[in-house]
Amino acid sequence: xxxxxxxxxxxxxxxxxxxxxxxxxxxxxxxxxxxxxxxxxxxxxxxxxxxxxxxxxxxxxxxxxxxxxxxxxxxxxxxxxxxxxxxxxxxxxxxxxxxxxxxxxxxxxxxxxxxxxxxxxxxxxxxxxxxxxxxxxxxxxxxxxxxxxxxxxxxxxxxxxxxxxxxxxxxxxxxxxxxxxxxxxxxxxxxxxxxxxxxxxxxxxxxxxxxxxxxxxxxxxxxxxxxxxxxxxxxxxxxxxxxx
Ligand code: ATP
Numbered sequence: 035x036x037x038x039x040x041x042x043x044x045x046x047x048x049x050x051x052x053x054x055x056x057x058x059x060x061x062x063x064x065x066x067x068x069x070x071x072x073x074x075x076x077x078x079x080x081x082x083x084x085x086x087x088x089x090x091x092x093x094x095x096x097x098x099x100x101x102x103x104x105x106x107x108x109x110x111x112x113x114x115x116x117x118x119x120x121x122x123x124x125x126x127x128x129x130x131x132x133x134x135x136x137x138x139x140x141x142x143x144x145x146x147x148x149x150x151x152x153x154x155x156x157x158x159x160x161x162x163x164x165x166x167x168x169x170x171x172x173x174x175x176x177x178x179x180x181x182x183x184x185x186x187x188x189x190x191x192x193x194x195x196x197x198x199x200x201x202x203x204x205x206x207x208x209x210x211x212x213x214x215x216x217x218x219x220x221x222x223x224x225x226x227x228x229x230x231x232x233x234x235x236x237x238x239x240x241x242x243x244x245x246x247x248x249x250x251x252x253x254x255x256x257x258x259x260x261x262x263x264x265x266x267x268x269x270x271x272x273x274x275x276x277x278x
Contacts, residue, residue, distance in 0.1 A: 075169045078102060078176035078203065079146065079162070081110045083246065085123050086271065087136045088263045090244035092143075094205065097239045098178060099142055102203065108146040108165075109133055115155055124276055126150045132276075135266040157191040162200045174201065176235075181206030181216055184232070188223035197228045204232065207241040253277035 078098050082091065087109070095107040111129055123129070130147055137143040148164070149156045158177060166175045179187070179202055187193055187202075196202065206216060213236050221229050244262045252259050254277060260268050271277060 075105050075173040076103065076176065077106045077108055077165065077169060077173065078104050078178055079108045079110045079165070080178045081112050081149075081158075083114060083123060084109065084111050084129050084133055085246050086129065086132045086249060086263065086267060086276070088244045088246060088249055088267075089261075090242040092136065092140070092264070093242045094178070094239055095140075095143055098203065098205070098237065101237060102176065104142070104176070106142050106144055108144045109137065110146045110148070110161070111150040113149045113152060113155055128274070128276060132267050132270055135270055136264045138266065159190075159192045159196045159199075162196070166200075176201040176203050178203050178205050180204075181208070181211060184216060185219045187220055194224060194228060197224065197231060201235055202232060203235045203237050206236065206238050209238040209240050211236075211238050250277045 080091065080095055080098070084091065091109070095109070098104060099107055111126065111133070114123060124132075126147070130145060130150070133145045137145060146165075149161060162175050162177060166173055169175065177196075177200055181204055184204055187197075190196060204216065213233060216236065217229060217233055220232055224232075249259050249262050252262070253271060258268075259271065263271070
């Protein structure tokens, strides 16, 4: 793959077809890296507000579980400071209740309430370090981030250490994403080996057209949400009058 080390924007690629060689090469390389690794705990954290958890989250977690050969996916509701909330969030205990219901029959999916319970903003580096200590030094700890997050990543606390010590998996919601374009912001700030590490772990996922926003809007309008959330979650939302 071309390394645009001169800092110029890479040329915009044509829209790739599903059999595009570069896409194939990317997925083959990802699989090669992961199947080489001996079996040891490999956990990935999925952060979000989960207000509420929905089928899109479960789909993403299943894709990550299978394609990254994970032993578990940990759903990590983020603590959102009051001044950063653009609306009232459902209280954390209620969001955790919904998460428990959604993940009940999924043995490889775990709710990780540590950040939400702490009641203050947490650095990702610290959370991942803590988790590594719990799972054992053998464990591989991954963090799933959206494609947009790469823009801000250089400003994150201890960003180079974060990328070096853990595995940041970028999950763009567009399966045809232009990876070089996606990596442009980090290429300007990180050494080449770290950019290469980030590039190796780009995991494009076909998104399900589901969002928490849509669910909240539907409940408010009295419309059904059964096609957007697991049945147990729909039941709880109705019984408890959440989002109404
Ligand atoms: P909201 O509509 O309130 O903004 P959301 O539906 O985007 O919420 P979050 O809790 O913010 O849900 O998402 C947590 C993580 O899951 C994010 O990384 C987000 O990119 C990813 N995600 C959310 N919905 C989907 C989906 N339908 N398909 C794939 N990934 C998703």
